[in-house]
Amino acid sequence: MHFESAMDAQRHNNEKLNDSSESYIPVYKTPLSLERHVAQVYTLSIFYEVQAEICSACFGCRVLSVNENDGNLDYVISDEHNMVFKVSFVVGDVQAKCSCKYFERIGLVCRHLFVALKDLKLDRIPQHFVTTRWCKKGLNIPFCDIGDPVIENCVGKQQNEVNVNQLWADFYTCVALAEKDESRFQAFSKVIKEQKKLLSLEDKNAMPASTRKQAVIESYYGSTAPVEVTVFPPKQAKNKGSGRRIKGPKELSIEVNNRPKRLCRSCNALCNHDSRNCPLKTQD
Template sequence: MKCYRLYKETVGGYANIGATSVDFKNFKRDLKAYLVGVDAQMLIDKLFRKKKICSAFSFEYDVDESDQLTRIFWADPVCIKNYALFGDVVSFDATYETNRYNMVFAPFTGVDNHKKCITFGVGLLLKEDVESYTWLFRCFLNAMGREPECIIKNQDPSMKIAIPHVFSTTCHRFCMWHIMSKFESAMDSQRHKSAQLTKVSESSIPEYKTPLHIERYASSVNNHSIFYLVQKEICYACFSCAVLSLQHEGCVFTYVISDERALHFTVVHNTSDGTTLCSCKHFERIGILCRHIFFVLKDKKVNAIPDRYVLRRWCKDSILKPLNAFEDGVFQQCVGTEEQTVAMKTLWSDIHFCVGMIEYQPHLFQQFSDAIKVQKELLSSSQPSIAAATSKSDVIKGFYGSPIPTQLSVHPPQQARNKGCGKRIKGGKEKAIEVSQKTKRLCRTCNQKGYHDSRNCPLNSDE
């Protein structure tokens, strides 16, 4: 009923809907029935179409002896490019209850140069065992071409065994639980935000707060998200830090600096090789120079951040280059969206754009409305059989973007039963403790207080 009322608001009233609420319910029922028994094959067919359109698209799947889907992995060219740029650290965790089969949703996630989450690849697993995780990690390694330097994971014992088998040189650490659902819409939103941030960084100049050349240099190499963090440290260096002591021996200068928190830190600056180290370890932890080092660089009249302290992962997109060598133009290929779907979405976007422009201009609104009516009459008169020939199955096919497979080589998976599924068997002692904690009730049949009532009173069974 929600979609029925929402559609009423879209078309202007119930009279313009052209269907009843029961029709909406039946259509939802038919949408679900369309996928029964064939959804796994439709998914595989869709991924094969993406692979055919774009050779850089990577996916693998596996079935059991009954040809039922057990695991699947996929990554598009954007994922592969992002991993080449920002794949030094990968977060991997399993998410539950994202699909009707309770398969484990396992995304590989990282952080881009705007400090935003990006996805490197995705897997679905029927079982959380060593074999499944080993298979998934090998698929990821085959798609990306190299191991990550560090992988952050949860404390799953199967994962702990599988990671060293595949990622022999990768350092792995533990992480917290997180939830991620609705993969495609999440990916679209993720990449749209990243593109917006990139556009802002490439086309605008941030506001400067000091006259220092090193601040200008930071804005030229870092995107805005990172520059504002660097700028904050530069401002603290200028207005909140002071030298408590200074010693030097040859080319090595040792500063003891106090900041706005009245804490003392030691900075060692070597003028011969340009290295600068601070006891706060801010650069080692975050990848951005701290206020104490900026104070020393300002004191030494250094106008640019040394190259060794400009991490490539925080640079602007125009400066970044992938770590791996790829074929020219591979990331410009289509990531697998069908042309008809794109054309239809573009058409709807153009219509909504036009309606938005003329909404408060009556004369233009009437002209646009008349033009639409003319086109509607032309289509109706020239091809009157279109509406009759379009069956409900054609509409559902267009909704899913895939026909019902004529042959099934991959069957839907069984209902997964992993950790957290079902209820464990309780012992007699635990049951007795739970019963004893319940409040006793007065039974109107035996007039005694106990853990029963008139419906299940023992006297009833005696009768």
């Protein structure tokens, strides 16, 4: 119950954040098209963080020098804290790297890179700087790399389901059209029975009963049985406390003899019994 409550709370927070990112229009603080593109790509909370970097690039940073070398631009930029950083920008491949390592650490474009992008009059953030983790559509991508044969198999199964659904729709449409007229209904029923007999005969001739049963099960589960079984159920864990071994008669007698002697008031002897279970008392 606690797990379900935690999952429900997580789903509620996720839906709330998705709704705020999709429906809320943030207030822009600069006339740059880069800021509009950031609002379209990133979630609302990440947009505010990137917006702070854009504002700092516009109003707090300045370019100290720009050097061009074989199509590469090297910017030396000073920020509002008088810290100097170097931005290397490859114009042809639209690749850039800043010495502050903000993108490598966080995955967001830093203020120094925004200075270079603004200087080059780019309207959009380069695609390789857009990290999917911070985007609105981050949940729409697969979390694992699936091979092409698996994808093609899934697409084929989906197309098969579409064809089956279409066949059922055609069948029910024919039944609805034929049930109003007795002669048409009998003719349609005869055709269906003939096709059923023909398909059953072909199915019996094609494969034995055991194979047909396996084919039905595989069709139900949507996958084929592997030739070699490599995944087995886990071994049953022993989770009922620490086990106790069975003691032998010799060990039990040693434990009895090692017990401290008691004075029996019936036989007045130091032994392992008392007056309630004295052997002399039971004999009497």
